Amino acid sequence: MDMPNRGLEPLRVPDEFWHRDDVAAGLRDRDVGALFKLIQRYTGASQTQLGIAAGLEQGYVSRIMAGRKVMAIDVLERIADGCAMPDHARITLGLAARGSLDTVALAIADGSSSTRFDHGSPDQELESLELARRVAVTDxxxxxxxxxxxxxxxxxxxxxxxxxxxxxxxxxxxxxxxxxxxxxxxxxxxxxxxxxxxxxxxxxxxxxxxxxxxxxxxxxxxxxxxxxxxxxxHAEIHAWCLETKAWSVLTDGDYSHALALSQAAQRIAPPGSSAHVQATAQEGRAWARLGQRKETSDALNRVAKLVSPMPRPDRPEHHYRYDPGKAVAYTATTLAWVGDPAAESYAREVIYRMRTAETAGRWPRRVASAQLDLALALLAVEKLDEACAHAQNALESGRVVPSNHWRALEVVAAAESRGLLEARDLRETYEAMRRGA
CATH class of the missing domain: 1.20.1050 (Glutathione S-transferase Yfyf (Class Pi); Chain A, domain 2)
Structure with a gap:
């Protein structure tokens, strides 16, 4: 079963692979054969490569993929290590997390300390007191x-x-x-x-x-x-990591990847948490970029349901505490991207709210984004002059960050495709903004 040179090189399996529903099911069922097949499909690895990574004969890998169950913990450990399985996947498979032992082990078994416990001593109370003293020391x-x-x-x-x-x-x-x-x-x-x-x-x-x-x-x-x-x-930080990566790949145009990451984030996030809401909203935006109206609408409805019982946070500007008012802005963006005329009313509502006396100056980036959303929505319904005016305001605001330049370019390109006189000014302002970033 073993290969002489086992575990030479772990497989390069992307992190998002371990958040797929079919992978999670295979981990829960300890169906290693199904996992191997999914890894093959996702990475193109051969049975020989799987065997080398896990230190198993190719024939044994073949039998596993044909339905043979793997029960031995040491074999599961080698497979997990060979596939570079992250801790949350190891735990689902029934293995200990690799990173779960280091902190306690180092604290208790610190070889640099001159103090040693005499395990043969009958005075175990003193040993316990000494351990408590050492653990309590802090700078x-x-x-x-x-x-x-x-x-x-x-x-x-x-x-x-x-x-x-x-x-x-x-x-x-x-x-x-x-x-x-x-x-x-x-x-x-x-x-x-x-x-x-x-x-x-x-x-x-x-x-x-x-x-x-x-x-x-x-x-x-x-x-x-x-x-x-x-x-x-910390499940919420982990979920935010996936949601943030989803936004990153979405801005690069990889909408299917953004969809998978946002759905993975929802599975990890504590139910009803800010990360859960944000990841659901991100899913809606990914569906919108993919042009799927039904799925986009479903995601927006789920966001509305999650947000409805949420109180407004004490600090609604906090990036990681979901402000229910943000749902209107996300709806405006999502509808504008999917080409729904309703985006216009939502974008107008965002701008109105953000410019009230109570919130003046608190949301400059959100106002700029809403102006781009409104411009895109107005272009779609042929309100061309107003669309160009809002786009110009957004571009001149200095609040369109580099990761959102592509959104501004969409508006500029849409104006140019219609042959609008204002398109030239928009292009010049856009290029000046891009050069100054």
Missing amino acids: VGEETLARLEQAVDDLATRYPVTPPDELLQAVRRHLSYVARLVEARKTLGEHQRLVVVGGWLSLLAATLDIDLKHHRAARAHLRTAQALALQAG
């Missing part, structure tokens, strides 16, 4: 952690109003500080809270990188955020 403290957690909320609240490059600098400074604290002495509880703080900050950094089209940095920050979410067992 971090409650005040530092509380201020860091507050900083996460403050930074996330600044997201709608602060230029992304400026906010990213602040987020990176906080990440650097958290990294130093991770190396400091601290309790296990403090370590857990630091991991969560680091997860949120890495996620926000990734979001800002996406806004700025810093693709490599965005991928790195998303990987870090997801790893920290798994270590902390």
Whole structure:
């Protein structure tokens, strides 16, 4: 059954593969044969490559794929390692998470300490007291952690109003500080809270990188955020990671991938959480870009149902606390993309709400996006002059981030395709905005 050179190279299986419904079913049922077939279909790996990765003979892989059950834990472990299976998939398969032992093990079995427990000593009470003393030693403290957690909320609240490059600098400074604290002495509880703080900050950094089209940095920050979410067992951060990646690939035009990621995020997110709502809204936008009206409408209806019992948060500007008022803006965008004339009334409502005295100045980016949505909707119903005026206002606002330039270009291109006189001015303004990004 074993190969002499086993486990030479793990298979390169994309993370989103492990969030597919058929993969989840195979993991729950421990149907390794079905998993192998799905990996083959998704990656093109041969039976020989599967065997090399998992350290199994090709013939044994063939028998597994023909229906032979795999019950031995050591074989399942080798298969999980060979497929680079993430922790949430390992757990579904019935295996321990790879990242779940390191923190406690290092805290208790720290080889650098001069203190040793005498396991032959009858005085076990003193041993327990010594362990408690060592675990309680900290250079971090409650005040530092509380201020860091507050900083996460403050930074996330600044997201709608602060230029992304400026906010990213602040987020990176906080990440650097958290990294130093991770190396400091601290309790296990403090370590857990630091991991969560680091997860949120890495996620926000990734979001800002996406806004700025810093693709490599965005991928790195998303990987870090997801790893920290798994270590902390924080389902909402994990779901936000997938939703954020969904938005990133959607802006790059990969709508089917965005759809799969947004649906995976919904499966992971705590039911009714902000991440759950946002991922559902993202699914609607992906369906809209794919031109599927029925599925788009279904997603919007699910968002409305999720949002209806939600109170307005104390800080509605907070990027990771879903504001029910945001649903109107998402509906405007989604309907504009799918070509529904109803987008016009929703976009007008967003602009009206955002420009009231109560919210003036709090949502400049959302206003700019709504103006682009309204322009696209107005072009569709031949209200050409007004469409160009709203598009011009959005382009001149300085609030269309690089990741949304493609949305602005859609409006410019639509105006040009109609031969409008205003199209030339729109193009010039768009190019100036793009050069200044």
